Amino acid sequence: KNEVEQSPQNLTAQEGEFITINCSYSVGISALHWLQQHPGGGIVSLFMLSSGKKKHGRLIATINIQEKHSSLHITASHPRDSAVYICAVLGTSGSRLTFGEGTQLTVNP
């Protein structure tokens, strides 16, 4: 079993739909990161969470430390949101990340 599990692996939505991507982890962490990878491979950091909730534009990320679970929500989805979304956890030692396998999101117009 992977230390970081994402679901779903693939997600197809229609433009305007509300989207949720989930991340569960099995180890103690100091923080959790959400990343976005576009076709072509470049990765952009979206959020770093250690507790609670963060919002940036149409993106919302939440984390529940007790349940070892985080969610990434996209409101009013748009085709330009199509990408792979990756969850990564930072162990308590502080400097190494463990990555989930990613969720491929496709938003159709």
Place this chain on the structure above:
Amino acid sequence: DGGITQSPKYLFRKEGQNVTLSCEQNLNHDAMYWYRQDPGQGLRLIYYSQIVNDFQKGDIAEGYSVSREKKESFPLTVTSAQKNPTAFYLCASAAGDPIEKLFFGSGTQLSVL
């Protein structure tokens, strides 16, 4: 603008050949990382460095080598001992302790001829 530059974008390796992937950052970050990405798998850590002239092996270091002679530069050499080198390689740098912000290069696709 600050950022990370990886080169080349595509690289082909012949049997028995060592190849070097370049990673340069002008973000003044101490920590730098090399990851390997294979289809259907999460990123896996090859090597990382938290300070100049020091680096540590990650989870899949066999067949790879690195150096950190300058803060800005963290090149990765894929040696002939790496028998399955075909993959997408990503370099990253990080700010904060614990890591608060990650910056990635655009990646290098390495293939075997």
